[in-house]
Amino acid sequence: MSLRACRRAVVLALTLAVCVAHQWLIRLRGPLTPQRRGFWLRSSGRRLVAALGIHCKVQGEAPLHGLVVANHLSYLDIMFLGANVPCCIVSKQEISRWPFFGMFARMGATIFIDRSSRVSAAAAARTIGERLRLGVPVLLFPEGTSSDGSQVLPFYPTLFEPAVAAGIPVTAASVRYVLEGGGKERDLCWFDDTLFLPHIWKALAARGFFAEVSFGEPRVYPDRRAAAAATRAEVIAMRAGLDPRQPAPADPAEAVLME
DSSP states (O other): OOHHHHHHHHHHHHHHHHHHHHHHHHHTTSOOOHHHHHHHHHHHHHHHHHHHTOEEEEESOOOSSSEEEEOOOOTHHHHHHHTTSOOEEEEEGGGGGSTTHHHHHHHTTOEEEOTTOHHHHHHHHHHHHHHHHTTOOEEEOTTSSOOOSSSOOOBOOGGGHHHHHHTOOEEEEEEEEEEGGGOOGGGTOOOTTOOHHHHHHHHHHOSOEEEEEEEOOOBOOSSHHHHHHHHHHHHHHHHTTOOTTSOOOOOHHHHBOOO
16 A cells, blocks of 8 residues: 555545635635635635645636636546636536546536537526626536547537637646656556546556646637637647647537537
């Protein structure tokens, strides 16, 4: 059994408990609006990053409003992106049923979606639109699943619609993990049928790693397919260390998934 993993697991549990207590204190000062939940999520992300001693390198300016779309590698993405953007998150429905983490997600006003259901997708889109009109940033992982980091999967365009229809800016964001000692990024990625508990234990036992989070420029797009194609190209460019203001051309055949 890894002593490093044990120590970090205890720190993680204690820090999550502090974050929960912090929200109860916020409740005493007034209603928990989506804005206040977003700022609570950001403070919680910062607490977790600091407590676990994980360095996060940030490039670009974190947006304070609009739709934020990012590649998805792991549940760790939420901690690092949430530490920079006071947002609510769009997440798969299954998360809501997880022990403790489901409660934590609900406390952060997460928008849950069953991607196999058009009704659920329509309801999520309405909620995204409401949050965006309130000025609350919404974090979306438009790949629809996490990957092993070898490529940025095609972006589903459907949930871009609330931002596009309202003329609200969309900001591309990328996440990349660098492991000490020559480890591979995929070692921290949670994908396919990997079980959650063994994976989080492996992540806690990692000798050392840091996250690179990059933000592009907020942009307004004419339609959701253009938004999905352009932001995917930006994410690919940022993960490759290129200037996000000059993203690689998107391949229309691969950039988005057709409905």
